[in-house]
Amino acid sequence: MDIVFGIDVSSRNSSVCVLIDDTKNEFTITNDIPGFKELLKNLQVFAKHPQIVFESTGVYSRRLQRFLEDYDYECVVLNPLTAKKEMDNGLRHNKTDRTDAYNLARIQLQNHHESNKREAEVYHNLRALSRSYEELTRDIVSAKNRLHKDLQLTFPEIETVVSHPTNRNYWELVKLYPHCQDVRNLSVDEIIDKLKDFKGYSLKRAQKIATKLKELAEDACPATSQTSPYRDDVIYHANRLIQLDIDRDKRLSQMIKLAQALPNRDLEILMSIPGFAETTAVRVLAELGDIRRFKNSNKIDAFIGIDPGRYQSGKVDSRLGITKHGNAIARKILYRSIGQITQAAKTSSCHIAEYYENKKPSQTKGFKKIAIASVHKLVRTIYALIINNQLYDYEVAKQNQRRKS
Template sequence: MEFVFGIDVSKATSNVAILVNGQLVKQFKINNNAEGFKILGDQLGSFTEPLIIFEATGVYSRGLENYLLQTDYEYTRINPLRAKKDMDSFRHNKTDSLDAIGLAKAMSLHHYDPTKLSDPIYSKLHALERFYQEQNEDIVREKGRLHKTLSITFPEIENLLSLTEGDLYWNLVQRFPSANLVKKYDISSLSKIIMQSTSKNEGLVRSRRIASRFIDLANESFSMTNIDYEIREAKYHAHEVQRIDHIKTKLIDEMAELSQNLPEIKILTSIPGIGIKTAVCLTAEWGDIRRFYSSNAINAFIGIDLIHYESGNYTAGDHIRKRGDAYARKILYKAILNIISASRTKPTNISLIYDRKKRSSGSKGTKKIVISAIHHLIRTIYHLVLNNETYDTKMFSAEH
């Protein structure tokens, strides 16, 4: 006999449907807490080798999944899009209770394989990386607020250094958010402050050059009045940007240490243009890449599989689906740009393909060319990881 538990997971509760040989025998609702999972466990214990299926619903299904792991039950965690497609043939209405029945029926019809459990390191990496991405979003907002405030208090300071980031810049903004504060110092005293504003050993010559530039910019600036609150705000945002940036650095260090024994990290960083940050973030997003049956499955996972649409005499241009891991797409997009930059001294099959398409397109459609390069990068990474090989520039260059 076949016993199937279909579980529709919501924020605080879950609906459970039990099918025996395809027939509904029981339905009940539980809270997603210790008491609710005990009720579920009692029901599971009443059947021999029950099949369990539920949709992946992000943080809401994590509790159920953890409970099943602790109690040694195999389960199938199905992608919501796959579940919808498979249930549409027999589900006409949608409610939580009907979804539970639909999931159980889908399991009875398709007999999905149990979810393969990856090394717990991947779950830990994923949690750290999502926290890292949250910090990324926060720092973008804070940088925007800092720029807006400095446009009032001292816009010229953004031209002081080549980059408007780093401890030196943020420390100077916190100390000199107004041009009037700079004008109180001469080059000698200001250069000493600059040398003390970063942990890096800024040389005296460079510090004096920055100090001279700083004073020139202060003299160019129009002195605003009645901006005490804006000055305080500029100091605050500069401090926040610096604080968040330090958190990001620590998270990358922690991910690097956690993943140092994963062979794919060494493989990824062997590709010219991919550094440790890209390697750990990408691994954290897509997990154990060996679980995918092909590189095309990875394309679908991150949402760069192509959609083709034709109707009558109309044919739409192919475009990517964008249903997938947006963070992984962003990481891969930046990875391609870094690979292209590194190709000046270390060309790869990826950069050669990018350059060839760039020339043939007349420099048009750069984003589409990058997406095409991402396809090739994924294929390359998938091949390397499955065969446990590091990147050989000569080998891949010869192939292309």
Template sequence: MKTVFGIDVSKSTSNVAILIDSKKLKEFKIDNDLIGFGKLASALENFKDPEVIFEATGVYSRRLAFFLQKQGYPYVQLNPLQAKKEMDSLRKNKTDKNDAFHLAKTQFILNRHKTAIQNPIYSELMNESRFYQEQISDFVEEKNRLHRILQLVFPDIEQLFSLPTGQAYWNLVMEFPIPSLVQRYNADQLGEIAYEAANHTIGMGKAHKVGVKLLDLSKKAISSVNPDSLTIKQVKFHANRLLEIDKLKKKIIKSMKSLAEKLPEYDNLCSIPGISTVTAVSLIAELGDIRRFNRTSQINAFVGIDLMHYESGNYEAKDIISKRGNPYARKILYRTVIDMVSISRYRANHINDYYQKKKQSSQHGTKKIAVAAMSRLIRTIYHLVIKNETYDYSIASHARN
């Protein structure tokens, strides 16, 4: 006898349907807490080798997956799009009860493979990666806010460095949010302040030049607020927030690196030209253990760069990528391709060779070429991880991809 538990997971509760040889035995509802999961575990204990199937519902289903892993029960976790496609032909009415029943019902028909259980390091890396992505979003927003508010008080200070960013710049913005504060000091004094603002990472000669430039900028700057305006505090607040976020980002990456270094693929990825520590740990976090995939086309689908084809009668649409996969992984891979193209003059790589060749011979735009290069990069990463090898341009440039 084959027993299947179909579970429809929602925010705070889950519906469970137990089927034996395709026939419904029992249905019940549980809370997504320790008591509810304990009730589920008691039901599972009554059967030999029960199969559990549920749909991935973001953060809500992760608690169930973690509980099942701890209890030692294998499970099948379905992509929501896959679940919808497979169940639409069976259900006439969509309810949580029906979904739990039909999830279990389809398992008897399709006999899906159990979801591969990954090393807990991958889950922790993903959690930290998402936290890092949040900080990036906050960082961009704070930079925009600081830029807008500086236009009212001291817009010229953005010309102080080649780019209006970095520890030294934000410290000087907090120190001199308005031009009149700069003019209380001479160039030598401002140089010493700049040296401290940069945390001694620049020489005194360069710091002095920064002080001279800051003084010159303050003399031609005009502010639209009074020195006692609340706007001055806003400038300091946003500059300080940028400093805090920048420190937090570095702390998260350091933590991710210490975790990723325990995995063999970390060195594999870092050996690829254009992949930095940040990129390597982010890719591992978002892709997970890619050994669980049988072929690279599955990774393409997971990322969302698998092609969708539409044809009807005499009409045939251009193939487009599905964009149904992991958007974070897709963005990281895209940026990695661009980085590999950018650094190719210093470190040759076959991804750039492919990119340049397509760019010269194809009429497609650079974005489409980059997406095609992403697929090639995925094949490279997969090969290196599976074979546990490091990147070798002399081999990669002659390999058939």
């Protein structure tokens, strides 16, 4: 006898459908301790743990999952896109919370999805820090764009003073001189006196920047006066960027500290891959979690959404592009890391970089497809290194490539 609890999780309440073969029982619970205890009471009626299935709905489903894990109940947590596709395949007719709970139970009975492997709390904390890091990165990009827009009205030339106007020293410079008139009112020596206290600035560098700043300010033709609100906006965005950057560095330090304290050397293993600096390695670890919980590298492909889609209808059976049903942040990090690996390959040989470079001349596939194929290879490499507790070795990787070919 198969017993399935299908749960449609919302923000405040959740609809539950208990499916025992063809018999169903439906009820609603609140997403708090009283509601979860009511669910627990219904689960404990059965001597054998029932199957529990629900969609991953971010913070809402995470509370339910944590409660069930605390009572040693395994859960099937489906990606919403996967669940929708399976429910639309002959199951869903009307869209209500109750029908969704029922259909979730039905597709679990039909498809027998495996329960999610429980991860240690440290991996949840790593992932939370990684998501915060990602949000801060988006905020930084947004604040940079706003700062650039306002500077076009007050002192656009300041963006050419340094070669990379994206670090904390540059934002400190903008905060000091948000309008070209702020520079015109000062002598070069007065500007030098301010700049020499910047972190990493020598007296010679301070003199060079002060002189250039003065020249640019004299030639500048601003669209607004020194008393314009746009000048205040420039200072605001510069201050915000400095604080966002500090906060993001703090999240990264916390991630690294947690990863280094793990009872394994996963961070060290990931950092042994050419092109994997500490930031990339710790974020891959944070997003993928405990890699040992995956049965094979194909499961990781599905987890990050680079597994190929498939279309079947009658006699038609064709391969589609990648599903994009998985962890989008992990997919983005791994995709971008291919570029880092190819850059690092100039000094540190890597079979993944060689694969990417060998495929590049084939214009028929397109660079994105080649990059995704390289991500597949990277995922297999990461999985093999972690499972075997080995650091990356180019010669060993090449030997394994020859054995497979």
